[in-house]
Amino acid sequence: MSARRVLVIAGLTLREMARRRVLWVLLGLVVVSVILVGWGTERLVTLARADRVGEAEIRIGVSQVLILIAFMFSYVLAMSAAFLAAPAIASDVETGTVHAMLARPLRRAELLVGRWLGLSIVIGAYAALSGLLAIAVVALVSGHVPPHPFMAVGYLTSEAVAVLTVALTLGTRLPAMAAGAISVVVFGVGWFVGVLGNVAVAFNALTLHQATEAFRLLLPTDGLWRGVIYGLEPPIVLLMSVGRTAEANPFFAPDPPPVAFTAWSVVWVLLVLVAGIGLFRRREL
Amino acid sequence: MTTPAIETSGLRKAYGRTVALDSLDIRVGAGGGTVLGAPLGDLDTRRRIGYLPELFRYQAWLSAREVLALHASLAGLDRAGRRAEIDRVLALVGLADRAGDRTGGFSKGMQQRLGLATALLGDPALVILDEPTSALDPVGRDDVRVIIREAQSRGSAVLLNSHLLGEVERLCDRVAIVNKGRVVAAGSLTDLLGETAVRLQVDDLPPDGTLDAFGPVERDGEGWLIVRGVPGDRVPELVAAVVGAGGRIHAVDPGRRSLEDLFLDLVREPKA
Numbered sequence: 001m002s003a004r005r006v007l008v009i010a011g012l013t014l015r016e017m018a019r020r021r022v023l024w025v026l027l028g029l030v031v032v033s034v035i036l037v038g039w040g041t042e043r044l045v046t047l048a049r050a051d052r053v054g055e056a057e058i059r060i061g062v063s064q065v066l067i068l069i070a071f072m073f074s075y076v077l078a079m080s081a082a083f084l085a086a087p088a089i090a091s092d093v094e095t096g097t098v099h100a101m102l103a104r105p106l107r108r109a110e111l112l113v114g115r116w117l118g119l120s121i122v123i124g125a126y127a128a129l130s131g132l133l134a135i136a137v138v139a140l141v142s143g144h145v146p147p148h149p150f151m152a153v154g155y156l157t158s159e160a161v162a163v164l165t166v167a168l169t170l171g172t173r174l175p176a177m178a179a180g181a182i183s184v185v186v187f188g189v190g191w192f193v194g195v196l197g198n199v200a201v202a203f204n205a206l207t208l209h210q211a212t213e214a215f216r217l218l219l220p221t222d223g224l225w226r227g228v229i230y231g232l233e234p235p236i237v238l239l240m241s242v243g244r245t246a247e248a249n250p251f252f253a254p255d256p257p258p259v260a261f262t263a264w265s266v267v268w269v270l271l272v273l274v275a276g277i278g279l280f281r282r283r284e285l
Numbered sequence: 286m287t288t289p290a291i292e293t294s295g296l297r298k299a300y301g302r303t304v305a306l307d308s309l310d311i312r313v314g315a316g317g318g319t320v321l322g323a324p325l326g327d328l329d330t331r332r333r334i335g336y337l338p339e340l341f342r343y344q345a346w347l348s349a350r351e352v353l354a355l356h357a358s359l360a361g362l363d364r365a366g367r368r369a370e371i372d373r374v375l376a377l378v379g380l381a382d383r384a385g386d387r388t389g390g391f392s393k394g395m396q397q398r399l400g401l402a403t404a405l406l407g408d409p410a411l412v413i414l415d416e417p418t419s420a421l422d423p424v425g426r427d428d429v430r431v432i433i434r435e436a437q438s439r440g441s442a443v444l445l446n447s448h449l450l451g452e453v454e455r456l457c458d459r460v461a462i463v464n465k466g467r468v469v470a471a472g473s474l475t476d477l478l479g480e481t482a483v484r485l486q487v488d489d490l491p492p493d494g495t496l497d498a499f500g501p502v503e504r505d506g507e508g509w510l511i512v513r514g515v516p517g518d519r520v521p522e523l524v525a526a527v528v529g530a531g532g533r534i535h536a537v538d539p540g541r542r543s544l545e546d547l548f549l550d551l552v553r554e555p556k557a
């Protein structure tokens with residue numbers, strides 16, 4: 001694997017995103033969503049203050065709104081990641097672009113890893129910029145600063161990179177549309193199983209809980225999402241939410257993801273990428 | 286005998302149950318005696334190969350020059366000479382004034398030219414062209430022939446795969462005909478097509494053996510005089526000799542079998 005050739009492909013991917021106006025569309029979306037978040041939060045806070053709601057309660061309310069916004073944004077991000085990454089290899093194969101490229105001294109693994117790197121930079125920048133600006137604008141209009149904003153954005157980004165990797169890997173064998181759709185569904189199922197896990201804890205259903213925990217290792221996106229929640233949760237919410245019923249709330253995380261889990265997520269992404277390399281190498285072109 | 290640029294022995298490739306190549310043995314002679322000396326999978330070998338796929342498209346959002354720059358960088362071409370080399374191939378294929386245009390707006394013919402430029406970038410030791418003249422008009426085909434001859438003269442061995450046998454006959458020194466994945470005939474054009482036999486319709490030629498110097502002479506049932514073994518460049522001489530001896534020529538057919546005739550003979554199933 002040559003770093004130079006991987007970087008050539010990563011650079012090519014970045015240029016493709018710029019030329020096809022993907023970067024500008026994403027940037028436009030960042031601006032629009034940040035303005036909407038700022039406006040909505042400002043209205044909420046102003047109305048609450050007019051009703052003489054206490055500042056502490058307002059902050060709790062705003063923190064929950066921010067988590068809800070992050071949840072919706074994680075879906076937008078997952079879909080962007082899936083639909084940018086799925087065609088990265090798939091349509092190059094369909095159009096015949098790969099035939100000319102791979103006749104050069106370029107390994108299939110280098111093409112795939114270069115694509116992955118370029119896309120991760122784009123999606124990572126989009127997630128980080130959107131996330132941090134939204135947190136900043138909420139802090140500006142409400143005064144609420146989440147306890148671990150960088151941790152939240154970091155987990156949000158890694159969640160998107162995980163989806164991106166799945167889509168890219170599926171796209172080495174499947175048509176772009178199928179690969180993209182499956183990746184979004186996989187992401188949704190991951191979240192749903194996470195919610196099931198919460199319910200299992202609330203109702204003390206041990207077997208179901210174990211099953212959902214096992215699934216979380218198989219597909220770590222929901223576990224990473226818990227990291228986003230934890231980063232956005234003010235300590236007061238943690239103090240208030242004690243007991244099993246609190247655990248059933250899918251927008252509540254009592255603890256940050258364990259270090260071992262976060263490390264496993266990194267390994268998981270690498271394993272999926274390696275699987276993609278294996279699939280792509282065995283494909284007849 | 287120069288060392289071959291490509292030598293395959295028992296090469297087999299199947300797509301599922303469809304056999305594309307079944308025990309293929311070919312040798313492609315190298316111009317200038319360049320040796321690649323390693324299998325195609327080797328990255329260093331691929332650095333010295335130019336390839337034009339049959340069905341291909343370049344990144345539509347790149348300009349012609351950027352496509353070439355990408356391939357130059359992937360091929361690891363010397364950085365200092367890159368620009369000049371890109372300019373050279375652009376001029377060679379006649380795309381110099383469209384170099385800055387996005388390839389997405391290119392016609393099929395222009396795509397094909399860009400493909401050739403990419404394949405010829407950096408004077409590769411071996412150039413593999415898959416149907417380079419398909420989808421081109423006669424002018425475009427002629428341009429491609431000129432470009433291929435230029436590559437040959439710069440010392441590249443060219444492997445041309447084509448169904449347009451007229452093109453093959455005009456360009457290639459050695460030919461291999463593959464049917465159902467096997468080589469059914471291979472060799473130089475002269476070997477394959479046999480010696481030329483000039484056929485003449487002549488009156489008043491005195492039977493004094495004027496033409497014996499050119500080769501064995503016979504007359505066929507339809508009144509044609511056949512002189513065997515006359516090389517193409519001696520045909521005018523032969524005609525002059527006939528005229529000099531007082532013969533009146535109605536027709537001269539210097540034809541040999543075309544590659545197409547040979548191909549049909551070899552490939553067509555014998556009718557039961």
